[in-house]
Amino acid sequence: MRLPVLMLAAVLLPLAACQKPSTPEATPAPPASSTGSAEAPPVRDENSFAEPQKVVIKHLDLDLAVDFDKKTLAGTATLDLDWKDKTATALVLDSRDLNVTKVESGDGTTWQDAKFEFAAAHPIYGSKLTITPVAQAPKVRITYSTSPTASGLQWMSPSMTLGKKTPFMFSQSEAIHARSWVPLQDTPGVRFTYDAHITTPKDVMALMSADNDPKAPRDGDYSFKMPQSIPSYLLAISAGDLVFRPVSERAGVWAEPAMADKAAKEFEDTEKMIVTAESLYGPYRWGRYDVLVLPPSFPYGGMENPRLTFATPTVIVGDKSLVSLIAHELAHSWSGNLVTNSSWKDIWLNEGFTSYVENRITEAVYGSDLAQMEFVIAQNGLTEELKETLPKNQLLALDPLTGEDPDNALSGVPYTKGQWFLSFLEQRYGRGTFDAFLRKWFDEHAFTSQDSAEFERFLNAELVAKNPGKATAEEIHTWLHEPGIPAFATPAKAARFDVIDESRTHWLAGHMTPADIDASKWGTQEWVRFIEGMPEKLSAEQIEQLDAAYHFTGTPNAEIAQRWYPLTIRSGYTAARPAIADFLATIGRRKLVMPIYSELAKTPDGLAFAREVFAKARPALHPITIGSVEGVLADKKAP
Known part of the structure; x- marks a missing residue:
């Protein structure tokens, strides 16, 4: 996942404590698979109810129907099991707000009903699902449906999309949101292969973190295979009005029709990036590398779902200055996915x-x-x-x-x-x-x-x-x-920033006007440096002068906007408020909106404005972003 290079501070919030799990007994390491080296014995993950030291999911078969009216996925998840502990009698899975109606165990041909029980829901981890299969059955099949409010899924009405005609749905499974749409061992310590059969309305294209065929017909019936083993957080699905544009034989872009050509142009260097990474770290082992450009409500910069990176459209600015996001998600094909x-x-x-x-x-x-x-x-x-x-x-x-x-x-x-x-x-x-x-x-x-x-x-x-x-x-x-950065660490240096710093210093001292600054060749990084180096507040004259010269208010470049708007709020520049409202109404990426909401929440007037804007924006936001914004606004007393 990308918390991009161009980032402001995040806040770490410790949450409610629970009992620390006991240390599992050691188990023999399994033999090397055809797709990699020998895996270390699975251990208990403190953020998962699963007990992989007893039994491990090796393969997942999904058969799900996408229902936009109900905002649910419904069908079956069939799990192939590797029983590590020959005395174990139960399979423990992670789930969150899933409606399970039936569980069966068997060999894939013959099935028998199996007992299952949900524990009381944990406020963070969801509900432990305990299944008691007949003997140590090699397979378990679970019939279930998701909740319309599943934390790992976002459902968008046609009005929230670019095309305005077709609904849209996408997942975000990292870190522990896969359990909200599939019952499984939701821990990065367990890897599995998967197959999937997905049905949708016939005018909707479905994609997954698997072998998406660029030539697949849009007919509402789709099948997928992921032959390489992945952890649960890399399980991904999307469905909407999506078309494909190639950028090389093994790479391309999926997007809504209005965005497809623009995105393909912006990401046209993807093949060069793949070749570069291969020259450094070995062959790309995942077949295709495609990028799915999601609506602007996507809560992150990117998500490294194997074979199908999910990406925010906010990095498509026309000059390739933010395409390092693609380099980041591609790099995960070695570090993280592999x-x-x-x-x-x-x-x-x-x-x-x-x-x-x-x-x-x-x-x-x-x-x-x-x-x-x-x-x-x-x-x-x-x-x-x-x-x-x-x-x-x-x-x-x-x-x-x-x-x-x-x-x-x-x-x-x-x-x-x-x-x-x-x-x-x-x-x-x-x-x-x-x-x-x-x-x-x-x-x-x-x-x-x-x-x-x-x-x-x-x-x-x-x-x-x-x-x-x-x-x-x-x-x-x-x-x-040890905490912090070591005293012996060498900071990075960028010679091009020296000119930026000098120009800012002279302008702040009144020795030059914006017209005297040669900013014609500045890219996003230079503008970020220019704004980030400003004092905490500017005078009314200073901030008006900058805006008149550079038109920061209303900029289509979200990296500039997320730095400029907090500065305007601190400086009392209310002329930027209509543009701030428009920005917050259309962008759902946490990294871009949270600094603005946080700054607004510091004053009673700003908090009232933020709550008004958020109430209008909320229906189009991802549950992850909604939770983050609610946390900031709820921390303040109502004015």
Whole structure:
């Protein structure tokens, strides 16, 4: 998932505690599969009810009907089981607000009714579903339907789409939202293959994180296969008025018709990115790499669903200045999708690695200037974020997230601190040596889920021990297990920002006007630097002067907007309010809207305005974004 390089501080909110699960007994590692190396024995995940040390899902068969009127998916989920504990009598699954009407167990030919029971719902983790199959049956089939308010699904009426004619639905399973639309072991420590049969209205195209055929007829009846094993958070589905545009033989763009050509042009360098990543870290192992451009209500920048990245349209600005998002989601094809964190406490193994690989791809395709500017912006954002982050949440190797929502681990720490750590290793060991090490990590752990302890072991054995005198054990321990950024870390530098900083300084001092600043060649990154370096507040004359010269208010570039609008709010520039209302009514990406809502909520007048805007925007927003905004607005007393 992308919390993009151009980011403001996120807030980590500790949630209600629950009892820490007992440590499971060790089980023998299964043999290597045809799609990867041997997997470590599955362990209990503190954010899941599942007991994979007893029984593991190996394959999933879905047969679901998409019902836009009821806002539900309904049908069956058939689970192929690998019983690890020969004395186990129950299969424990994760679920959230699912309506299960029948459970059967059998061998796929003969079925018998099986007992099932839901535990009382947990406020974060949903309901534990315990199934007692007949003996240790190799398969369990569950007949169920989802709730219209499933946290992992968004249902959009035709009026909320670009085309205004066809409804739209899409999923967001990370971190633990897959359980809201499929009963399964919802933990990144369990990987499975899957097949799916999906039916929709005949004018609707369905896609999944699987082998989407660009030439498939739109007939309302679709079949999918995912032969590589994936964790549950990479299970994805979408349905709507979608058309395909190729950008290479193995890559293309799916989007609503009005967006398709524009998106394909913006993402036309995707094949170059794939080739670059392959040259560094080995072959792309997922077949096709396509991008699905979702409506602007999508709560994240991107989601790395294998074979079908979900992407926000807010990065399509016409100059490719934000396409590093595609580099990020593509990079997950190695870091995250291929080698996965085994639980969310080790999310830096997904996101820190991916942010590092993304920057390498960006550098190779678009040049070192852009890559360095993005790294500087990310590091500065992290520095600010750490001022408001508890020390325990500043570690790369986190303690177990017992009782917490793993969504709260999605801060800048695993992304940017993780990237910074890997850049430190690159600097100490040299790029060639480190590239070979990283490729070996991916190759030897392909299609497995791993934790920080395994990476630290591999790092010491394959890099530190073989190249003595480059980095100390104390330095590595500081990066992984201590809060903050180590004092010995080297900050990134971007020469192009020197001109930006000088221009801003002279303008603030009154030595020049906006007309005197040569900004004709500035891209998104330069404008972000220009605005982020402003004082907390500007005078009425200053902010009016900037807006008259650069037309920030109403900008179509959401990265600029999400920095400009909070500045206008702090500065009392109410002339921007109509544009703020329009922005918040059309954009649902959390990273873009939360800074604005947070700033508005600081004053009674701003809070009243924010609540009015949110009430109008709410029907088109994803449940994840709704929850975030409600949290900010509910923290304040009504004016």
